Amino acid sequence: MDWTPYLAGAGIGILSWIAFLLSNKPLGCSTAFTRTSGMIERIFRGKKTDEKPYYQKFAPVVDWEWMLVAGVFLGAFAASLLVGGFAFEWVPTLFGETFGYDTGLRLAVALVGGILMGLGSRWAGGCTSGHGISGTLQLAISSWIAVVVFFVSGIVTAFLLYGVLW
């Protein structure tokens, strides 16, 4: 058997200890996108952006979680160079083999999926890391419900998309 997923998972568990201890924060990623979205909106709408109630809760500034997501990018980049696996890719193989290696189609699908992901993660108040790992390990009721719904909805959508049932 391959121990890699378990060792990586255990490492993420230990990182969550460190985050709670040193920063008093759970690991999470989706608010960084809200803040960035606000920063971009501010370029076009200026100070009016800050008046939006949601940006008063999550101000469009670089904070701890924003730096965490920037770190995820750099860490994955470094790991893929060191361990191997870095490659520019427009269409993932599973998608390409099923729907064809059409860059435009993949980008359109990814964009639609991304919009739903951005909307859904903020709607649910967390993502696979904030609810799925940090919330469940605190035994939060909202997070256990969220992660079950994420996967049930994800599995149903994936089965429909890939036509598994027909």
Added chain:
Amino acid sequence: MFEHLHENNRLQLLIGFLIGCCFGGLLSISGVTEYNVILGQLLLTDFTVIKVMLAAVVVGMIGIYAMKERGMVELHPKPGSIGTTVIGGIIFGMGFAILGYCPGTVAGAVGHGSLDALFGGVTGILIGAGIFAAAYPTLNEKILSKGPFHSMTIPDYLRINPWYIIIPLCILIGGFLTGLEYFGL
């Protein structure tokens, strides 16, 4: 503990960045920053995502609750409701399957060169987060507050010592993972 450190904002940004680098490295090495692995999980052909998450939950949970008992850390569970958690979760799941990344793994995928994650995924998530921010006042009034959960954590709800949940849960997760390996999944 470490209150002075918590208040040092600039140092916190550095700590967040360093923790993020390790997080990204671990996500990437485990394979979960790949579309094929995430879709494999949702199509129930590759269980890497669940293995990583459950291992993180077991290790994290034991450590966090042990430290909490000693007054070293505070919990930060999020409140929820049917309108927030269930409806948001359904939309999230659809996005999860269609995009094939989540907000953390999309950043990692960009890191190892996935251009669909950058131009489709990150752009889409930013638009989606912007739509939510714009719709928030209306949603908050009409949907998000529906059916609130009255307790924050499972031990609070059941009014029992958290270890009565943690220990059986770890055994259950251990059994489930052993089962996955036994069946070669």
